[in-house]
Amino acid sequence: MSVEWQPVRQSRTHELVLRSIEERVFAGELKAGDRLPPERELAPVLGVSRSALREALRVLETIGVLVAQPGRGPDAGARIVRKPDDALGRLLRLHFALGSYSLQDVLEARIILERSSFAAAACHAPSEDLDEAEELVRGMAAPGIGVSAFNDLDTRFHVLIARSSGNALTSTLTSAVRESVRPLI
Template structure:
């Protein structure tokens, strides 16, 4: 039987952070779960002993990190509700920290290699036909004549995320999506700068097709090995460029 949520007043210093801490404690204790609604602001602020503006600041932070959604209005669906939505939030945070230089290209490369080796290997054992059919359709669209780098990059991201989501590991999927999203703008600029875009596109997509064939054939270790070669190719070139200052002209994988 679930224990009732017990709201307690918080201290006035750094008010919104203390409100956050109090809500986090209720989640950690299992008293707040995904789907639960918070009391209305007019009721919750006096219970915490804080202003409604401080409460709203705390709720905005929770909404930004993907654990709360707020619906304005007075209807039955209005108010703040606890949710599970880590994918967009993690991607947003990683993109910002990457842009700020919190993580180097080499660190992101190694994280991608570890994550995608795991996801391709696991997908070979756990992916169902529907997931692989969807990934194959993405590969087909990437092979269409005249496709430009921007659309190719979007589909490339979708392919890698789809394989990760079919691996049976939700955390691996979320982290793969966040890491791949964090470097998408940089990869796009590199794709736009290659000397021979049609040849590069053809080579990259040949690797995508082979990766998918290996996953369908349940050859997980081979798929993991090729995924590493694929990622270290193009992404690895970006790391080399960052270290030497040379221009990126071509690459082996995205």
């Protein structure tokens, strides 16, 4: 009987640190709002250099999972965050610019998200949100409105509707998709 061997994937140290932090998040040991131990304590516990730890923390900060405050005091250190909205939009914009997704795919996804947002918002939107949406539509219909101002209002309108749907993920995805196509508009 012949055994088929598979190559072992080599990991860089910061990837191992990322995996360790991810595992703690998945296991519920780290939650949004939790602070990580200071670098000088965490690096030896993980058995890695501080530079490898910093690289992993920078990756987590870039993808919007972590916020790091340098210095000393109660706000210093790395903290797990709740809202990945900006980071998700930034990643989607980069992938769109690199050709990972076609314009057609992005527009179809946008339409699907916005249709479901409108349906859910029709059932769940508070009256203040509907009033705000009405004001945004009035602004878009104003005579002589420029393209840039219209696009700003249009984006705010669709993000408001998505937020009013009551589904936080739909809201985040809508914001990310809208922001990713904004430069083309």
